[in-house]
Amino acid sequence: MNIHIVQKGDTLWALSRKYGVSINRIVEVNQLPDPNILLIGQALVIPSVAKTHVVSPGESLWLISRRYNTTIQAIVEANNLKNINIINVGQVLSIPAAAKPIKEVNAYILIGSTAQSIVQNLGRYLTYLCPASYEVRSDGSLINLDDQALVSRAISEDIVPCMVITNFLNKKVSTEIGHAILQNITAQDSLIENVLAMMKSKGYRGLHVNFESLLPEDRDSFNRFLEKVALRLHTQGFIVSSALHPKVSATQKGLLYEAHDYAAHGRFMDFTVLMTYEWGWVGGPPSAISPLNKIKEVLDYAVTEIPRQKIMMGTLFYARDWTLPYVQGRTYAKTTSSHEAVALAVRHRTSIQYDNLAQSPFFRYKDEQGQEHEVWFEDARSAKAKLNLVNEYNLRGVAHWEIGTAFPQIWPVQEDTFRAAKIFG
Numbered sequence: 001m002n003i004h005i006v007q008k009g010d011t012l013w014a015l016s017r018k019y020g021v022s023i024n025r026i027v028e029v030n031q032l033p034d035p036n037i038l039l040i041g042q043a044l045v046i047p048s049v050a051k052t053h054v055v056s057p058g059e060s061l062w063l064i065s066r067r068y069n070t071t072i073q074a075i076v077e078a079n080n081l082k083n084i085n086i087i088n089v090g091q092v093l094s095i096p097a098a099a100k101p102i103k104e105v106n107a108y109i110l111i112g113s114t115a116q117s118i119v120q121n122l123g124r125y126l127t128y129l130c131p132a133s134y135e136v137r138s139d140g141s142l143i144n145l146d147d148q149a150l151v152s153r154a155i156s157e158d159i160v161p162c163m164v165i166t167n168f169l170n171k172k173v174s175t176e177i178g179h180a181i182l183q184n185i186t187a188q189d190s191l192i193e194n195v196l197a198m199m200k201s202k203g204y205r206g207l208h209v210n211f212e213s214l215l216p217e218d219r220d221s222f223n224r225f226l227e228k229v230a231l232r233l234h235t236q237g238f239i240v241s242s243a244l245h246p247k248v249s250a251t252q253k254g255l256l257y258e259a260h261d262y263a264a265h266g267r268f269m270d271f272t273v274l275m276t277y278e279w280g281w282v283g284g285p286p287s288a289i290s291p292l293n294k295i296k297e298v299l300d301y302a303v304t305e306i307p308r309q310k311i312m313m314g315t316l317f318y319a320r321d322w323t324l325p326y327v328q329g330r331t332y333a334k335t336t337s338s339h340e341a342v343a344l345a346v347r348h349r350t351s352i353q354y355d356n357l358a359q360s361p362f363f364r365y366k367d368e369q370g371q372e373h374e375v376w377f378e379d380a381r382s383a384k385a386k387l388n389l390v391n392e393y394n395l396r397g398v399a400h401w402e403i404g405t406a407f408p409q410i411w412p413v414q415e416d417t418f419r420a421a422k423i424f425g
Helices: 012-019 023-030 061-067 072-079 115-125 148-156 175-182 185-202 216-234 262-268 292-305 338-347 380-392 410-417
Strands: 002-005 043-046 051-054 092-095 102-110 128-132 160-166 206-210 239-244 271-274 311-316 318-323 334-337 353-355 360-366 372-376 397-401
Touching: 002 012, 002 380, 012 023, 012 043, 023 043, 043 380, 061 072, 072 092, 102 115, 115 148, 115 410, 128 148, 148 160, 160 185, 160 239, 175 185, 175 216, 185 216, 206 216, 216 239, 216 262, 239 262, 262 292, 271 292, 292 311, 292 380, 311 380, 318 338, 334 338, 338 360, 338 372, 360 380, 380 397, 380 410
Parallel strands: 102 128, 102 397, 128 160, 160 206, 206 239, 239 271, 271 311, 311 397
Antiparallel strands: 002 043, 051 092, 318 334, 318 372, 353 360, 360 372
């Protein structure tokens, strides 16, 4: 895979000739909204053409494998060779891509009419699936979801389905529900038994705890609850994981952070997802939603508290569109998909800019009423920069929020960075 940044004068025909890839293939991989329009600064994924090697006198499979950073076995399998000691001068060998690290990939998805087809199409890229979400009530009961077909689809695609529980009320975080559960042992016990019954009835193989905006005084109670959940579910053979807000120190203040004890999650959970996004939040000023420099600050702290092989770094698929000028308390961004953001830029024929510190693209445009806008989104190069961190920090993997939001470039970029583990069993 190559990532090409469009320059003045670039056309798909010229790029096709330059990289030896068909125009249709470039359009397909990037799902270009209008193949006749390329924007200056736009990032395009260019699929690599399969490599071949013509055997020269004196060459062996060992020498060829070293030259292309692959293995003898990989060349043998790619060419269906019967004898590894016999290759002929002039023989054309297909050279497989260099082996990639294997990482776990978690994906959140909102339940809807297209969810099953999305999972079917993307199944090979995923290790876990987290349908969002079961809302918990103060007495430990659960609001049921119509998720049976989606769980079955995940299993058929060799994906581990994980039940998600949240302290949400009508899809909005409820600090009060979280507090009520964490201060009531009877409600906790009831919740755990309700969770187990639901998991067993629907075929879930793991539980994902996403309790947000908890009171600082609930920190110790939350830790004890997680320990209790892990002990109970591990005895039943289930995986247990959690989600954490992005902290940079153990003493970070704020409702989002104080009750989230990184060290405790690292002890009790099989893995934990760092929600490394939402810096550019809907009510804040225009900025990168998931800036690389901020993510690295979180990871630098997280690896001191949580084993690296328990950390899943969060990624996002969405974009934000702010009207300008920004006025605090009055300006609220519209959330859309990164794919739709590119289509919006194409419609307004604007160029794409790039923040090198944040490793995030953005653009500005004027709408039909003359109102100026600023849009921050993700593209292939920003995704590559962030996914590379999983390898650089030797993390367990990555967690995508959320795969029902269109971002077609992420999948070839992910494949170019690591392979998704398959652990179903």
